[in-house]
Amino acid sequence: MPIRLLFSRPVAVFTAALIVFGTHAGCSQKPLPADSTTTGKSKLQVEESNDLRKTAEDHSRDEKIASTFRFRELGKESGFDFERYDDIKGQHRILEVNGGGVAVFDFDHDGWLDVFMSNGCRLPLSQDTRETPGKLFRNLKAMKFQDCSETSMLRQFGYCYGCAVADANEDGFEDLYLTAYGGNQFWINNGDGTLSEVAASNGTLTGVWGSSAAFADLNGDQCQDLYVVNYLEESDENPHLCPEPTSPDGYVGCSPAIFNGVPDSLFLSDGAGNYINASFAAGLKELPGKGLGVVIGDFGGDYRPEIYVANDGEPNYLLTIAPAASIDGRITGIRLHDNATSANAALNEHGYAQASMGVAAADFNRDGAMDIFLTHFFGDTNTLYLNRSAGNNLLFEDATRLSRLGPPSRSVLGFGVASIDIDNNGWIDLLVANGHVDDRTWGKASQPYQMLPQVFENMQDGSFREMSDGAGSYFNQPTLGRGLAIGDLDRDGRLDAVISHQLVPSVMLQNETSCGDSVTLRLIGTASSRTPIGAKIRVLGSWLHTEEQLIGGESFQAACANEIHIGGIPAAALNLEITWPNGFVENVEIPGKDGWIIRERGKTTVTGF
Numbered sequence: 001m002p003i004r005l006l007f008s009r010p011v012a013v014f015t016a017a018l019i020v021f022g023t024h025a026g027c028s029q030k031p032l033p034a035d036s037t038t039t040g041k042s043k044l045q046v047e048e049s050n051d052l053r054k055t056a057e058d059h060s061r062d063e064k065i066a067s068t069f070r071f072r073e074l075g076k077e078s079g080f081d082f083e084r085y086d087d088i089k090g091q092h093r094i095l096e097v098n099g100g101g102v103a104v105f106d107f108d109h110d111g112w113l114d115v116f117m118s119n120g121c122r123l124p125l126s127q128d129t130r131e132t133p134g135k136l137f138r139n140l141k142a143m144k145f146q147d148c149s150e151t152s153m154l155r156q157f158g159y160c161y162g163c164a165v166a167d168a169n170e171d172g173f174e175d176l177y178l179t180a181y182g183g184n185q186f187w188i189n190n191g192d193g194t195l196s197e198v199a200a201s202n203g204t205l206t207g208v209w210g211s212s213a214a215f216a217d218l219n220g221d222q223c224q225d226l227y228v229v230n231y232l233e234e235s236d237e238n239p240h241l242c243p244e245p246t247s248p249d250g251y252v253g254c255s256p257a258i259f260n261g262v263p264d265s266l267f268l269s270d271g272a273g274n275y276i277n278a279s280f281a282a283g284l285k286e287l288p289g290k291g292l293g294v295v296i297g298d299f300g301g302d303y304r305p306e307i308y309v310a311n312d313g314e315p316n317y318l319l320t321i322a323p324a325a326s327i328d329g330r331i332t333g334i335r336l337h338d339n340a341t342s343a344n345a346a347l348n349e350h351g352y353a354q355a356s357m358g359v360a361a362a363d364f365n366r367d368g369a370m371d372i373f374l375t376h377f378f379g380d381t382n383t384l385y386l387n388r389s390a391g392n393n394l395l396f397e398d399a400t401r402l403s404r405l406g407p408p409s410r411s412v413l414g415f416g417v418a419s420i421d422i423d424n425n426g427w428i429d430l431l432v433a434n435g436h437v438d439d440r441t442w443g444k445a446s447q448p449y450q451m452l453p454q455v456f457e458n459m460q461d462g463s464f465r466e467m468s469d470g471a472g473s474y475f476n477q478p479t480l481g482r483g484l485a486i487g488d489l490d491r492d493g494r495l496d497a498v499i500s501h502q503l504v505p506s507v508m509l510q511n512e513t514s515c516g517d518s519v520t521l522r523l524i525g526t527a528s529s530r531t532p533i534g535a536k537i538r539v540l541g542s543w544l545h546t547e548e549q550l551i552g553g554e555s556f557q558a559a560c561a562n563e564i565h566i567g568g569i570p571a572a573a574l575n576l577e578i579t580w581p582n583g584f585v586e587n588v589e590i591p592g593k594d595g596w597i598i599r600e601r602g603k604t605t606v607t608g609f
Contacts, residue, residue, distance in 0.1 A: 078144055086100075095181055105174045109174075116136045117135050159182060179557070206230075217305075276330070292356065305581075354380055375414025418555055421568070433479075433483075434481050482556065482557065483558040497511075520566075521566070540575040569592075574589070580600050
């Protein structure tokens with residue numbers, strides 16, 4: 001599918017069990033007082049909840065339905081060949097657990113999405129032999145890829161985890177930020193097929209353990225700021241180990257509950273290519289969470305971004321942004337306020353903090369508001385929060401039971417997750433990468449180590465149905481899934497996926513589902529930041545597409561393509577209403593399906609390449 005250019009016109013009951021058998025998130029769920037999580041519901045919300053409960057119960061709990069979804073796992077003949085190195089050698093160090101990240105982005109600006117995989121190294125870092133770099137794969141079209149790590153000069157060494165992507169310096173080429181243990185990395189795209197690492201010189205180098213990250217214009221100055229989620233305090237030289245005489249190797253993985261959390265980091269752009277560490281001024285020192293996932297978008301419908309952080313065994317954060325005094329007299333400062341508890345998005349419906357790893361955001365029920373889905377620990381359920389916000393009042397409802405997403409997730413441990421319209425019917429489905437954090441298969445109450453991935457179909461009535469069986473051979477192979485990113489890699493109008501594994505090669509999945517038509521939109525801000533996180537698109541004249549939004553972050557340690565994918569559209573021309581992050585609204589007409597680049601406040605022209 002050719003890309004054309006278009007310029008626009010004018011913690012709980014499970015606590016004891018998880019401490020005994022779990023080694024990661026959710027090992028110490030923490031309840032808050034009952035009155036801190038109680039929120040009133042309107043009559044309309046209660047009636048809708050009753051309707052959802054009825055429709056959810058209409059689906060048999062035990063039925064196993066052959067999937068209509070189809071994914072094909074690409075082999076080494078595609079040129080994509082990567083296996084992460086985590087230096088796993090029997091001590092069960094917690095630094096080994098989180099695995100790697102994925103970035104899907106068009107680094108060479110040819111209209112085709114490329115793929116980067118982050119890598120680890122020997123631990124402690126002083127023993128790193130620089131033999132296990134990350135890899136950048138150039139898209140050669142027709143699902144063929146070429147390792148261009150050497151020629152692009154993107155030689156990522158060290159123990160890296162997560163990825164974030166945006167055109168940070170507004171030069172037309174997407175840049176890559178990597179979280180790590182021992183020093184994050186910022187790879188600026190030089191626009192000539194090469195990248196240069198500049199974290200130390202541009203002010204974004206940190207010495208703490210980073211997990212996920214996301215770009216967005218947070219202070220409204222049309223520049224890309226950076227929010228970095230940090231995890232735990234730990235030493236690579238003298239790691240905390242947990243001996244266990246009955247274990248085959250004498251150790252078990254330590255629970256995150258015994259480690260101190262680390263406050264997240266906020267870097268505000270100065271508009272000249274550098275960043276100022278605004279973490280303290282923004283109030284992040286007061287929020288020492290154990291962060292693993294992050295997503296940035298407009299959840300309140302007020303055209304201002306919020307930041308949602310998935311914390312491990314701690315209440316999650318929903319950070320709203322308020323203007324604050326300038327920093328160094330150069331940039332507009334901001335103050336972050338956590339509203340997750342009052343918005344009913346910090347804890348599950350039982351009042352417990354869960355082991356939140358991956359996070360996805362999308363309008364799952366097509367009501368015009370961004371909902372939130374979280375992956376969690378083995379024995380607990382994943383969680384769906386439906387957005388019930390009104391006016392300036394952020395409010396969410398735990399709809400896990402009503403959605404029927406809870407029971408299928410109890411027997412797995414979820415990490416990466418993507419909100420993805422697999423069959424292009426206009427309703428957002430879910431793809432989840434699973435895998436335990438510690439091998440306990442030897443114990444009396446054994447838990448699986450490698451786990452099957454899952455795919456869930458949106459039933460369009462408030463519920464989801466697992467459709468993994470028959471979705472492809474990959475869904476029959478237990479793995480240790482971690483980072484997961486999506487994008488239309490072959491430009492056929494269907495979203496594909498890349499998943500990072502531990503201990504075995506990572507995978508690229510080509511979507512071969514029989515689908516309806518779709519459109520892929522790449523938005524270019526001019527008065528807004530060039531990667532306009534928070535921009536919204538409405539398909540006018542369509543009852544189905546209330547709103548789509550470009551979000552920052554999502555999944556776990558991953559960067560999905562900075563594109564908006566809309567399925568279920570007619571093949572004819574479409575009228576779009578675009579609301580840019582700065583509030584500017586314009587109407588744009590596109591001929592129909594395929595891919596388009598839309599520039600803010602530009603003159604409408606169409607070219608193909």
